[in-house]
């Protein structure tokens with residue numbers, strides 16, 4: 001594995017005054033936001049950077065009420081959860097304890113514990129934290145099929161951003177590929193925005209998402225075709241249709257040719273781990289968690305003693321668990337920096353783990369539990 | 382190659398794992414009120430169609446009378462029908478839109494109170510299409526009331542259905558829309 | 560098309576000001592402060608650039624600044640991620656053909672480029 005070059009090597013000069021902070025949190029989704037809140041409550045000075053135009057991560061695009069336990073705000077719509085978390089942060093703004101940078105992306109990590117931030121304006125500047133929590137969330141997987149690069153073929157997350165965050169009707173007739181929770185929910189959200197959904201295709205012999213999410217779209221007449229997939233998209237400048245094939249023991253059998261101006265791909269997420277890689281954090285490929293994920297201890301600390309992880313970037317899961325992991329990471333940072341005692345930290349982290357256990361008990365979480373067995377470690381010394 | 386059909390029949394796949402409940406054979410997985418109590422309870426009783434163990438409990442935590450229990454968090458909800466008042470709070474709070482309140486007390490029709498988060502919202506008195514679990518319009522029904530118990534955007538529509546359609550109608554569609 | 564009626568969401572607070580901008584010289588209207596790509600899409604523009612090698616049309620994909628599919632030329636500057644760059648009054652936006660000038664972000668290898676076709 002190659003080490004990142006130092007800023008001096010890249011830019012030919014070193015930065016005169018490097019901003020310092022106690023805790024740098026990269027990513028302003030539920031994991032990053034709850035990590036920030038917890039750290040602020042424990043007295044730390046926090047810098048939060050988010051590459052998007054607003055805080056909230058995945059939450060701001062979710063119009064549905066969240067599952068989980070009411071303790072983690074289940075029953076509240078995703079975008080409202082984001083608003084609530086952001087509101088809780090406001091008292092800390094202007095107190096000098098919290099700095100928030102929007103439209104700012106952490107693009108590089110250097111062994112000297114320097115992180116390079118790049119702003120939309122083109123400005124690039126370094127920051128030197130004592131500790132860092134990576135909460136960069138996840139990225140969507142793409143599916144290979146002919147013409148999959150045509151405009152009008154978007155990731156499910158892209159559709160949600162366009163439609164629910166910015167209020168643009170993404171198309172008139174949509175086809176969704178993938179009946180996991182995200183595909184099912186996006187189909188429902190498209191109906192809410194007045195877009196016709198022709199069908200949801202699922203390669204497996206059963207829906208991958210939760211049954212109730214499927215029932216919600218079925219009762220509005222959206223078919224879910226099991227053991228079907230898209231065999232190609234049709235169109236020149238943008239998507240005009242698709243060929244749907246049945247998956248049979250003898251291979252794909254083309255079955256329908258439909259007209260559509262929107263195809264939503266939702267075949268899974270993979271953790272966003274570029275920064276962790278750059279920092280040479282020890283990683284492992286765990287299919288159950290969505291791809292390469294960092295090894296971490298019970299306190300969400302990675303093999304680099306100054307770097308912690310939380311949320312989907314530590315393994316694809318839920319907003320509820322992401323929020324708890326964020327709190328665990330910040331509690332651990334506070335302990336390391338001497339803001340709370342060993343005993344206090346242990347008590348708090350034990351309680352947070354109890355809540356994680358409670359959330360992960362279900363059959364539908366069995367994959368996460370298996371995945372964790374592979375990545376949960378104890379760092380020596 | 383033979384010509385491909387450009388219409389997907391709506392009932393191409395109707396099975397439990399494509400998201401459609403069979404109210405006969407999946408009865409043990411859902412909560413349905415006992416018939417004698419149901420016939421008498423004014424305002425109706427809750428029917429819960431949440432047949433999979435998922436980590437979720439807002440139905441439990443929102444019910445003002447403690448009629449629904451989800452314990453542990455991942456269990457399938459259990460209803461104590463003596464406690465249910467048919468208040469429809471769970472109907473509006475359940476993220477899976479899996480709770481329905483059904484009132485069988487009127488002599489010549491029943492009322493299905495179902496969650497609704499679509500546009501447009503029907504008016505009281507309007508006649509709408511009543512859809513079954515696959516979205517097929519099965520009968521027309523008059524909207525008797527539109528409420529918003531949790532004031533959070535999820536409406537509860539009270540729709541009048543003929544006797545015998547209580548366990549069939551699960552959604553409505555405003556006429557004239559696309 | 561902009562969404563006006565939605566059962567759950569109210570977009571009015573996110574749409575403070577309608578401003579004029581230019582796409583390939585044509586006058587269009589969009590909301591200031593929202594990403595450029597949103598206003599283009601609402602105006603029916605779905606092709607944002609042509610790919611480097613095979614000259615294939617590209618629209619947006621990830622919508623969160625991670626995939627480079629939406630790079631356009633904005634006020635003469637190439638490789639602008641229109642999905643996360645806010646629209647300003649009077650902006651001149653052009654489809655990008657080919658690579659444009661390399662910028663620092665690309666050297667850093669931060670974007671998982673999908674440009675290998």
Ligand SMILES: Cc1cc2nc3c(=O)[nH]c(=O)nc-3n(C[C@H](O)[C@H](O)[C@H](O)COP(=O)(O)OP(=O)(O)OC[C@H]3O[C@@H](n4cnc5c(N)ncnc54)[C@H](O)[C@@H]3O)c2cc1C
Nearest residue numbers: 027029030031051057058067106136137311312318319320
């Ligand atoms: C359709 C859908 C439905 C869902 N439903 C539920 C549900 O009902 N219940 C539930 O609990 N969960 C649900 N989830 C899952 C939940 O949204 C995610 O698990 C959760 O958002 C993960 O939080 P996170 O903070 O780790 O990541 P994210 O929410 O993805 O946030 C990561 C943030 O980091 C930013 N970022 C990334 N890289 C950088 C960088 N280099 N520099 C600066 N910023 C960066 C991103 O812009 C983003 O804002 C759903 C998800 C989807 C997509």
Ligand code: SF4
Nearest residue numbers: 444465466468469471
């Ligand atoms: S209808 Fe009211 S009383 Fe009955 S279960 Fe639902 S919330 Fe409880």
Ligand code: SF4
Nearest residue numbers: 431437439440475477
């Ligand atoms: S709130 Fe709805 S989805 Fe959640 S457990 Fe209760 S009935 Fe099921």
Ligand code: FES
Nearest residue numbers: 620622626627642
């Ligand atoms: S659409 Fe992916 S970077 Fe803009």
